[in-house]
Amino acid sequence: MKKKIFIMGLLLVAMMLQLQGQVPQKFSYQAVIRNADGTVMASQSVDIKISLRKTSLSGDIVYSETFSAIPTNAQGVISLSIGGGTVLSGVFATIPWGENIFIQVDEKKTTESTYQTIGATQILSVPYALYAGSVSQVVSQPNAAVDDPIFVVKNKDGKIVFAVYQTGVKIYVEDSPVKGAKGGFAVGGLSTQAKGAIARDILFVNPDSTRINFNENIAKGAKGGFAVGGLSNQSKSGTNSDFFKVTKDSSYFSTTVFASANITSTGNISSGAGTASTPVLDIDGNVYQTVQIGTQVWMKENLRTTHYSYGKSIYPYDTAYNNTTNVDTIKNYGRLYSYFAVTDTSNVCPNGWHVPSPPDWDSLLVFVGGPYWKRDSIITGLRLMDKNYWSVPNKANNASGFSGRAAGQAMPSTQWIFSGFGTEANWWGKFGTVLKLDSGGGVVVGSGNPSNAFSVRCVKGKGMPAK
Known part of the structure; x- marks a missing residue:
């Protein structure tokens, strides 16, 4: 019965995630409350304190909260929404679910003043939405060397195709004769993903050429398109100066463009400036x-x-x-x-x-x-x-x-x-x-x-x- 209810609780979390479109800040939890002689504490009102510890049963408390006057049923079972109580310490959204988290339950009758620890155990099944919410950022180790990658994507042969370093990003494309439609590097439009849509990459790079397509439609939104900017220009007060930017209507270069091969255009090329x-x-x-x-x-x-x-x-x-x-x-x-x-x-x-x-x-x-x-x-x-x-x-x-x-x-x-x-x-x-x-x-x-x-x-x- 307990396992079945716990699974239902996880399904509820998943439903909340789909409906609200955000990481839920609570999850369902059930426990059986027993008297000192081992009999269930049936149909009574109890106060509960929940403590979440990291690393071990005696590890630091990363979050704690209390629940008042929680009723037990005929089998002594209580049902809680952890994250929905009165917070004593910590912030639920910052719980490091990627680490080992242990839950400690303390209980007292509503007429008593002192909590008694009734059990502690590791949470072995963390709702995925909570785990994903706590690892939404990939942060480099503070002592990492300049050439140490922060994040790497490799293909099936173990070769790096995308790497994020301390001061930049590098993309590796197949430099032998390209096989398959997905070779090279491309920036395409969201609207071309639909079934039957004509695929037309805005920017395409492969070993034989770099191709940029243009049209007259203006891109929407400040963050539309694809851009390469400087690390020093990320602050809100800083100047937003992209070195290279691709939108639906244009490609912008704020630095000198060098070509070691021919530049070919099917349209007009006009410098105009100066x-x-x-x-x-x-x-x-x-x-x-x-x-x-x-x-x-x-x-x-x-x-x-x-x-x-x-x-x-x-x-x-x-x-x-x-x-x-x-x-x-x-x-x-x-x-x-x-x-x-x-x-x-x-x-x-x-x-x-x-x-x-x-x-x-x-x-x-x-x-x-x-x-x-x-x-x-x-x-x-x-x-x-x-x-x-x-x-x-x-x-x-x-x-x-x-x-x-x-x-x-x-x-x-x-x-x-x-x-x-x-x-x-x-x-x-x-x-x-x-x-x-x-x-x-x-x-x-x-x-x-x-x-x-x-x-x-x-x-x-x-x-x-x-x-």
Whole structure:
């Protein structure tokens, strides 16, 4: 009878696991309570204390609890849900079920004050859900060497196919002629697992080639796809910078890609970033280098004209930093313009060019940093910065070719007040938007004070209306 009831208890645990979708924090337990003379303590009320010890009968107590006024039946049997009593010590969820666990039962009548130990025994059959819940993480030994694996998967021949080490993960694929459909390494879509679905791996690596497939559907969720990131970027406050990421629409590489064989594409390959374009001339005769970034063409230098494209003077809505007249400084950093200058219908940019709109900023940042550039904003910012025009910390790489320069800003008073030279860049956009970039690489699109004077970068094309 006792064995049958215990099996029913395990079935109940399994049902709870299926219905709740989580590890149950209790399990059923039965015991027979007897008097000192060996007769069963039938139809009485007792208090029970349960102690779970690890390693041995006298081992440390990892969890204990009490149950009050538990009735015995005619055979002296009590039924408990261990984990559901009044906790004295320990946490049920942290019980190390993977180790030997012993249960000690203490009993007293409800009219008595002192517990008596009535038995202790090892729990030989631990509900699997409880065991699995306690071993959900694989943790390395603290004294493990760098080359000691934390976790290894081997094939039937004893060869390692997947290994997790202290500082990285390595996947081994068959390097002789591949046999079978499952050779190599692949990242596929969840939707292709259904019976009859067409299998189309997003990323596939085997000895003869590495293949990446793309489509236009955008992946859902921050954790979608497959990614390789750095150990130092796992904290909540850290920058989430994946070195390599595969989603349904794209594959992203934040580091240099090397190939020892040919690169072949059935679609178009466009670098776009940092490609020199035709220089442009403003109405004052200033020549600006330009750069193609994706599908856009940008000025590679800050605007420095003193006249609108139709010849009207911009004064008093422009200035040079610290009112300098140094030709080289103005050429390198440009002039600063208030919002009234960039909204004038006369157009502060050369003919055929315009002040960036919010969609223009978005296109630039998505191309340089990917659709999730805000997660990796520092990486994106560093790709926009010209290393020669920033003070410390200077980690600029200008991978985009945008060549952002820290020209600072000016604030109105009885005369202009200047700040941020060498440490910040601010570029006006339409509708009061400002692309802000700091010396650490932080980049954001926000709004600016209309009276302040910021830099201007023009983008090729007619653009949206100025206001």
